[in-house]
Amino acid sequence: MIKVLLVDDHAVVRMGLSVLLNNVPEMEVVGEASEGNEGIEKALETKPDVVLMDLSMPHGKDGLSATSELKKQLPDTSILILTMHDDEEYLFRAIQAGASGCVLKSAPHQELIEAIKSVCKGNAYLHPAATKRLMDEYLDNIKQDGSDRYQLLSDREKEVLTLIAKGYSNKEIGEKLVISVKTVESHKSNLMEKLQMKTRPELVSYALKKGLLGYGM
Incomplete structure (x- = not known):
């Protein structure tokens, strides 16, 4: 059974995710939180396998800060960022903070479920568009780095x-x-x-x- 903690400032989103994930035989939502500080408290209390962390939460601690702090206290817990931002800046910052990956809120339900299963196994998960951007960024850095050294x-x-x-x-x-x-x-x-x-x-x-x-x- 994969224990999942939901951290999102929208109650309707949490409710929808809870219904979705609790209907997956091998998953159980063990708690909910509306902002980062509460999310950390709930995580320490419930010891989830995976935390679904909203990136933007205007009240309390934001998702990136909460991810960074939570990984220090529960290093074995995988954190999957749930975001509306299809932007490499947010993606890089999330990975740097210790997240195992990112899923867009607009993603199909099955993609979210597979992402949770993947990070629970210790793998990283990025949606296809993000994977391509990361690869492009990596190749650009190599090209730029080599060009700079040659000069x-x-x-x-x-x-x-x-x-x-x-x-x-x-x-x-x-x-x-x-x-x-x-x-x-x-x-x-x-x-x-x-x-x-x-x-x-x-x-x-x-x-x-x-x-x-x-x-x-």
């Missing part, structure tokens, strides 16, 4: 990186750029530090992703 390189270091990726030895790079082997090694050490890499294969892979192998040197 840290001097023109000479970029030349050395390109030649390393094309398979030239330090001696050959020195001959092409008319610099000493020691200087090549110094440039290589500096660019590896700036790119946060430790091996030649990492440099080659990075250069390939950056499209540097198309340079005509």
Whole structure:
């Protein structure tokens, strides 16, 4: 039996959720609260498996603050944020606060039930649109991070990186750029530090992703 605590400032919403979840054979609503502080008290009293936490509650403690505090006191309790906000800012803040996931209030009943089952097992749950936005954000961060690091390189270091990726030895790079082997090694050490890499294969892979192998040197 999955014990669920409802925390929402709208009594009608709590009533509807209670009826819905109590009709699921393996679920039981063990308590209700209208704001965060009351939710924490009820959680400490009932020890639920999952807390359905409203994000915006104008009176008392809000959902994010309550989630953060509740996770400190009941770390084994999963918290599923129930929100009207289809916004990545709220999503990120909820995850940072310790929530196991988010479900939109407009979601179908079956999605909510599956989400509760999922977080109860220790899994994270995000609705499909949120999952896509998180992935897009992650990929954008990687792209931006790599771009920023590349801009840290001097023109000479970029030349050395390109030649390393094309398979030239330090001696050959020195001959092409008319610099000493020691200087090549110094440039290589500096660019590896700036790119946060430790091996030649990492440099080659990075250069390939950056499209540097198309340079005509």
